[in-house]
Amino acid sequence: xxxxxxxxxxxxLSGDTVEKRERALKAIVDDxxxxxxxxxxxxxxxxxxxxxKEMRRRKEALKAFSEISPEFWDMNDGRSEN
Amino acid sequence: xxxxxxxxxxxxxxxxxxxxxxxxxDVQRSLVLKSIHTSLNPLFLxxxxxxxxxxxxxxxxxxxxxxxxxxxxxxxxxxxxARKRPINLSAYKxxxxxxxxxxxxxxxxxxxxxxxxxxxxxxxxxxxISQNIIYAASYRDINAESWALTFCLLEKVFPI
Numbered sequence: 001x002x003x004x005x006x007x008x009x010x011x012x013l014s015g016d017t018v019e020k021r022e023r024a025l026k027a028i029v030d031d032x033x034x035x036x037x038x039x040x041x042x043x044x045x046x047x048x049x050x051x052x053k054e055m056r057r058r059k060e061a062l063k064a065f066s067e068i069s070p071e072f073w074d075m076n077d078g079r080s081e082n
Numbered sequence: 083x084x085x086x087x088x089x090x091x092x093x094x095x096x097x098x099x100x101x102x103x104x105x106x107x108d109v110q111r112s113l114v115l116k117s118i119h120t121s122l123n124p125l126f127l128x129x130x131x132x133x134x135x136x137x138x139x140x141x142x143x144x145x146x147x148x149x150x151x152x153x154x155x156x157x158x159x160x161x162x163x164a165r166k167r168p169i170n171l172s173a174y175k176x177x178x179x180x181x182x183x184x185x186x187x188x189x190x191x192x193x194x195x196x197x198x199x200x201x202x203x204x205x206x207x208x209x210x211i212s213q214n215i216i217y218a219a220s221y222r223d224i225n226a227e228s229w230a231l232t233f234c235l236l237e238k239v240f241p242i
């Protein structure tokens with residue numbers, strides 16, 4: 001039913017018999033991750049629905065911003081520039 | 083928008099809110115090191131995530147888009163988190179860096195948006211550009227479509 005393409009499982013509902021299609025559908029509803037991936041496909045997102053990649057990027061961003069000097073945040077002078 | 087579509091959007095928004103809530107724990111810890119104490123309002127966070135995805139869906143319908151690319155997802159998330167301000171400031175200490183306390187919601191919104199983007203954050207973070215973006219999210223009207231373009235350009239300026 002499902003084969004990983006690196007981002008989502010590939011969901012094959014093209015079985016040539018009703019039984020094959022029913023088996024594929026049953027496999028989908030029995031697997032919460034596949035269901036989540038289907039929801040993401042409906043939403044047309046292009047990243048995995050488990051959010052791991054996003055979380056890794058956010059943590060990297062937090063690390064980068066945490067290393068900035070404290071003076072960076074005193075940006076009231078920025079008013080004249082914005 | 084039909085009910086099934088709304089349910090699907092709410093489920094995706096719920097997952098995003100859950101992820102951001104988990105991420106907030108890290109943000110909170112890093113802020114405590116700077117003597118900034120915060121808490122997260124889960125209701126506002128969920129509202130921001132739902133608004134983001136419903137707004138994005140409306141945008142896709144209006145422009146006839148099948149796919150909302152990562153720049154748009156980042157921009158709409160940025161817009162709604164900066165607008166709904168889900169982080170409460172409970173205490174902070176005056177001194178160098180206290181300015182972050184004022185911008186803590188814009189800061190969180192930018193971190194959330196950066197999660198969607200392929201940007202070299204270590205080069206981007208200490209620049210005047212990131213400072214201006216946080217400032218704009220705090221004080222200016224936020225137009226998600228314009229921010230999508232900004233985020234697209236940021237990826238080109240700070241490639242990984």
